[in-house]
Amino acid sequence: SQTIHQWPATLVQPVGSPLSLECTVEGTSNPNLYWYRQAAGRGLQLLFYSVGIGQISSEVPQNLSASRPQDRQFILSSKKLLLSDSGFYLCAWWDTLGGQFFGPGTRLTVL
Amino acid sequence: EDQVTQSPEALRLQEGESSSLNCSYTVSGLRGLFWYRQDPGKGPEFLFTLYSAGEEKEKERLKATLTKKESFLHITAPKPEDSATYLCAVNSGYSTLTFGKGTMLLVSP
Numbered sequence: 001s002q003t004i005h006q007w008p009a010t011l012v013q014p015v016g017s018p019l020s021l022e023c024t025v026e027g028t029s030n031p032n033l034y035w036y037r038q039a040a041g042r043g044l045q046l047l048f049y050s051v052g053i054g055q056i057s058s059e060v061p062q063n064l065s066a067s068r069p070q071d072r073q074f075i076l077s078s079k080k081l082l083l084s085d086s087g088f089y090l091c092a093w094w095d096t097l098g099g100q101f102f103g104p105g106t107r108l109t110v111l
Numbered sequence: 112e113d114q115v116t117q118s119p120e121a122l123r124l125q126e127g128e129s130s131s132l133n134c135s136y137t138v139s140g141l142r143g144l145f146w147y148r149q150d151p152g153k154g155p156e157f158l159f160t161l162y163s164a165g166e167e168k169e170k171e172r173l174k175a176t177l178t179k180k181e182s183f184l185h186i187t188a189p190k191p192e193d194s195a196t197y198l199c200a201v202n203s204g205y206s207t208l209t210f211g212k213g214t215m216l217l218v219s220p
């Protein structure tokens with residue numbers, strides 16, 4: 001069966017510091033992968049998605065970037081965090097039989 | 112641009128008191144409507160996918176229905192463990208979803 005991992009689970013970072021969040025998927029090959037941010041009162045916002053290694057589509061221009069160095073690895077990064085980057089970050093993959101399945105999430109607090 | 116509106120924003124029920132959550136959508140061409148359950152501090156858990164008007168799916172106390180403009184999530188005789196935020200999303204192609212803001216359900220014993 002397929003599983004999706006995210007780490008770290010929680011992160012507290014100062015403004016201006018860099019960020020790297022990692023997502024890996026097991027049990028599937030060449031999945032479509034997604035990064036979402038969930039902020040209070042704003043719902044799930046799609047940030048990036050990838051249909052393959054090195055292929056990244058950005059949905060919202062911002063302070064963040066994404067990379068896909070391996071088939072089952074998706075990384076979300078920032079060079080300098082802003083207060084507004086705080087939120088709950090979710091990685092997901094697309095199962096062609098059903099829909100999107102989500103990881104456990106990373107709670108990021110920028111102080 | 113796809114739009115999804117969920118109502119109510121929050122709903123409080125007594126255990127056993129049945130009700131429905133609404134998801135209204137506007138899409139150029141519906142490729143699927145999705146329901147998720149999300150517990151605090153966790154990722155959304157997939158519940159159902161509906162593809163065409165008239166389709167219904169059930170899972171335990173939950174039943175999802177779909178029309179050309181909206182979907183309902185019916186909760187029959189809810190229990191406290193059904194308390195969660197329920198999210199609705201639509202897919203109109205390109206393997207991306209547009210989500211509503213969710214309905215926060217609280218079921219009291």
